[in-house]
Amino acid sequence: MDNRPIGVLDSGLGGLTVLKKVIEKMPNESTIFIGDQANMPYGDRSREEIISLTRDSVNFLLSKDVKIIIFGCNTATAVAMSTIQKEIPLQIIGVVQSGALAAARTTDTKNVAVIGTNATVDSHSYLKEIQYRDPEIQVSEFAQPQLAPLAEEDPSEDIKKVVVKESLASLKDADYDTLVLGCTHYPLLRDEIVEVVGQDKKIVDPADQVAQYTYNVLRRDGLFAAEGHDTKHEYYTTGEAKKFTEITRQWMNDDTINGYHVNAEE
Numbered sequence: 001m002d003n004r005p006i007g008v009l010d011s012g013l014g015g016l017t018v019l020k021k022v023i024e025k026m027p028n029e030s031t032i033f034i035g036d037q038a039n040m041p042y043g044d045r046s047r048e049e050i051i052s053l054t055r056d057s058v059n060f061l062l063s064k065d066v067k068i069i070i071f072g073c074n075t076a077t078a079v080a081m082s083t084i085q086k087e088i089p090l091q092i093i094g095v096v097q098s099g100a101l102a103a104a105r106t107t108d109t110k111n112v113a114v115i116g117t118n119a120t121v122d123s124h125s126y127l128k129e130i131q132y133r134d135p136e137i138q139v140s141e142f143a144q145p146q147l148a149p150l151a152e153e154d155p156s157e158d159i160k161k162v163v164v165k166e167s168l169a170s171l172k173d174a175d176y177d178t179l180v181l182g183c184t185h186y187p188l189l190r191d192e193i194v195e196v197v198g199q200d201k202k203i204v205d206p207a208d209q210v211a212q213y214t215y216n217v218l219r220r221d222g223l224f225a226a227e228g229h230d231t232k233h234e235y236y237t238t239g240e241a242k243k244f245t246e247i248t249r250q251w252m253n254d255d256t257i258n259g260y261h262v263n264a265e266e
């Protein structure tokens with residue numbers, strides 16, 4: 001038994017889509033979330049910057065005595081995870097590996113499309129991880145640099161529709177039956193994405209598999225929290241706490257949430 005919290009990080013609010021699934025799957029577990037909103041988007045940054053910023057958030061979570069760390073960010077997983085995993089004793093769980101597994105299991109035609117940030121697409125992490133599981137699967141990757149900032153701003157429905165349609169035009173002639181939401185911000189735009197790609201495409205949100213995998217790891221390592229312990233959820237941002245709290249309450253469906261500002265570089 002281990003009552004320490006599960007740590008979840010992202011460049012911004014997208015990681016909440018992962019956190020939500022983790023809490024749904026393991027309601028007895030405490031969690032600590034940090035969104036590095038002051039530095040998002042990570043997707044347009046250099047490898048060095050992404051590693052350094054992710055390391056700051058990891059160190060913040062370590063200072064909070066977490067028992068495991070989930071990178072609720074595809075960009076951080078694709079670019080920084082292998083480097084940072086060598087530096088810390090705790091296990092890191094990334095979203096890309098789970099998303100790749102889910103995609104390989106979901107596709108019938110063996111044609112998968114992945115949308116993600118520039119950095120995730122440039123790393124070809126999804127291509128490698130999916131073909132590692134099934135070399136016959138054809139993977140087409142499409143960078144959508146406009147979409148994470150769009151989800152983060154949470155603008156009107158009309159603006160979301162226009163920007164998503166414009167952005168996804170690059171997929172128009174692609175051949176795929178399964179679309180991976182390869183950025184944790186995209187589930188926040190899921191309805192708009194489905195409207196453009198069509199109901200017939202199968203959508204993979206890696207968060208479901210991440211929650212399942214985290215559950216498996218905690219069970220394997222005897223790390224579940226004790227039944228009846230005092231479960232807590234803490235929310236931190238490197239950005240502005242008021243707006244963060246507002247959106248987090250809305251997305252997590254919980255009006256009791258308070259978000260706090262933190263400077264992860266300290």
Ligand code: DGL
Nearest residue numbers: 011041042043074075184
């Ligand atoms: N949510 C992040 C991801 O999954 C990235 C958004 C960004 O900061 O560019 O890739």
